[in-house]
Amino acid sequence: MHRPPDPAPARLRLKLQQAIALHQRGQLSGAKRLDEEILSEQPQNFDALHLLGVIVAVSGDPKKAADLIGRAIQIDSRCGTAHNNRGAALQQLGDWQGVLAEFERAI
Secondary structure, eight states: OOOOOOSHHHHHHHHHHHHHHHHHTTOHHHHHHHHHHHHHHOTTOHHHHHHHHHHHHHTTOHHHHHHHHHHHHHHOTTOHHHHHHHHHHHHHHTOHHHHHHHHHHHO
């Protein structure tokens, strides 16, 4: 018996694209909501963790941002942009050793 493909991955990719578009238009609350919906189904989604971390940083919570982006980096440490964004969050916290380490990894 042939089962249809799971629609969740395609649906979640669409939500992520919508979240990115909302973020780019400055509609952070809508983007945040979509990222949280994605993470409720896929807690290890690199892109949703990273984007949510960036949104949280802009919203004024650098500690939570560094944690979220750090979780994304644990999933894929090859993304220089994630290291750069985590470094920026750590900079807001005054963690200069962390900042240097993340910016070095970004390079």
